[in-house]
Amino acid sequence: MQFDKGQSIEQLTLLSLKPRKRRNILRSVIRSVSKQSRRRITRQQDLTGKQWQGRANGKKKKMLTKLKKLMKVRFGPNNAHAYFKGRKTGKIAAAHQQGASFDVTPSKRSGKQSKQGMATRGIAKALIAAGYKIPRNRGKGTKRPSIKWITENLTLNQAGFLLKELKGGSGKSKWQIDLPARSFLGETKKEHKQHMSFILNKAMQVA
Structure with missing residues (x-):
């Protein structure tokens, strides 16, 4: 003022x-x-x-x-x-x-759940875009998970590790988080x- x-x-x-x-x-x-x-x-x-x-x-x-x-x-x-x-x-x-928008990379901690909590919608979208699949509840084969499933079942570190593997395991995986x-x-x-x-x-x- x-x-x-x-x-x-x-x-x-x-x-x-x-x-x-x-x-x-x-x-x-x-x-x-x-x-x-x-x-x-x-x-x-x-x-x-x-x-x-x-x-x-x-x-x-x-x-x-x-x-x-x-x-x-x-x-x-x-x-x-x-x-x-x-x-x-x-x-x-x-x-x-x-x-704001900013890039996030997974923590390098191992054996412990990240203090950052569960996967965010941003990394969930990145996982789905990279081709991440989960087993079907019934029958054979796999299916693409929903954003809700990922954010409720994967920690941020787990999701980051999976994203890195899907991208070939080279370099640091990162994803963008948009803060409204x-x-x-x-x-x-x-x-x-x-x-x-x-x-x-x-x-x-x-x-």
């Missing part, structure tokens, strides 16, 4: 105040933005009010709840913003906020209007 001269009547009014008064008003606004952003995480809703896309493995556990505790705010006489404690946390938050955007940080149009009204009212009171 940055304020520069000439942008709006609310901002011009705010900029006419003494630094301490501006700081107090911006503090209230950024705390409201942070509170509303945390509320969206609790409700699992994006900035348009729609429910977030669910987890790829189908689990119903709420997402991004740890980010609520790591969200902080900074404010001064000319600007205010929310941020996350730790660079890694900030990158995770940005990836979820905007959506799950926006939460910021203001809706309604919230922005309320904040601008709050700024103008407070600025006029102390002007």
